[in-house]
Amino acid sequence: MxxxxxxxxxxxxxxxxxxxxxxxxxxxxxxxxxxxxxxxxxxxxxxxxxxxxxxxxxxxxxxxxxxMISNADKVLKQNPDLYRKYVDNGFKLPAEEDPRITKLGRFLRKTSxxxxxxxxxxxxxxxxxxxxxxxxxxxxxxxxxxxxxxxxxxxxxxxxxxxxxxxxxxxxxxxxxxxxxxxxxxxxxxxxxxxxxxxxxxxxxxxx
Structure with a gap:
């Protein structure tokens, strides 16, 4: 270490x-x-x-x-099914299934x-x-x-x-x-x- x-x-x-x-x-x-x-x-x-x-x-x-959209965290936590999938998927959601990500955001994430x-x-x-x-x-x-x-x-x-x-x-x-x-x-x-x-x-x- x-x-x-x-x-x-x-x-x-x-x-x-x-x-x-x-x-x-x-x-x-x-x-x-x-x-x-x-x-x-x-x-x-x-x-x-x-x-x-x-x-x-x-x-x-x-x-x-x-x-993401401005109230992304609120949207995620207000949807129990979405939040459960987020946790089960390693605290992430596939971009194509994530309603919070904007069009520009997809590009920013793809390119880091x-x-x-x-x-x-x-x-x-x-x-x-x-x-x-x-x-x-x-x-x-x-x-x-x-x-x-x-x-x-x-x-x-x-x-x-x-x-x-x-x-x-x-x-x-x-x-x-x-x-x-x-x-x-x-x-x-x-x-x-x-x-x-x-x-x-x-x-x-x-x-x-």
Whole structure:
């Protein structure tokens, strides 16, 4: 595991700050275009914030470009059948069956452009560039007595689960994949996953 390795953690944080800063500056024109398109779509906020579980169980707001209707969470929880399917399907719904996703949102999700605001979470130190994907509180139960291991590291914008096929890998297999990263985390492993995830995003593996 990667705890108690100060040099690794220091270099990881430096990498996080440099890469997230470069991404936020370099991709700012793309951010602007996407924000304008979402705003023109329905007048709502271009961004979506959701509570996720961070290192040591600390809660934080993860930021994404909004790919759903403005009252998406309310729509989901007001429909018991839809919510049950959402839980049974690994806390996701197939895009073609999800009434909450907008037409623009489908494109953003397919290309993973909706995830770009998470570079801000990385810069703030709530996330790392590489780590297990941040989950909602309801998903903690999936990890059982291994939840402390999951929460011993920062969640990541890029991760082994994404590199392994994202939504094609569901619970309980996802737990094994995420914890495999925790057991093997190192600078070289982080770089490997970082570039492998980029390839997976380009190929749109498991994206919906």
């Amino acid at each position: 990667s705890t108690n390795r100060p040099i690794y953690h220091f270099s990881k944080r430096v990498f996080d700050i440099i890469t997230s800063s470069l991404a936020l500056v370099g991709l700012s024109p793309v951010f602007l275009v996407i924000a304008i398109l979402i705003k023109r779509q329905d007048g709502g906020s271009p961004f979506y914030a959701q509570t996720r579980v961070g290192k040591n169980g600390k809660l934080f707001k993860i930021y994404k470009f909004r790919s 452009l909706d995830e770009m605001p998470q570079f801000y979470n990385v810069l703030k130190g709530e996330m790392s560039m590489v780590g297990p994907r941040p989950i909602i509180q309801d998903e903690l139960a999936e990890y059982g007595n291994r939840v402390d291991k999951l929460l011993s590291v920062k969640p990541g914008a890029f991760g082994l689960w994404q590199a392994s096929g994202r939504s094609n890998v569901t619970y309980p297999e996802r737990c094994d994949v995420e914890l495999e990263y925790v057991d093997n985390a190192s600078a070289m492993y982080d770089l490997k996953i970082f570039f492998k995830t980029i390839i997976s995003i380009i190929k749109k593996d498991g994206a919906f």
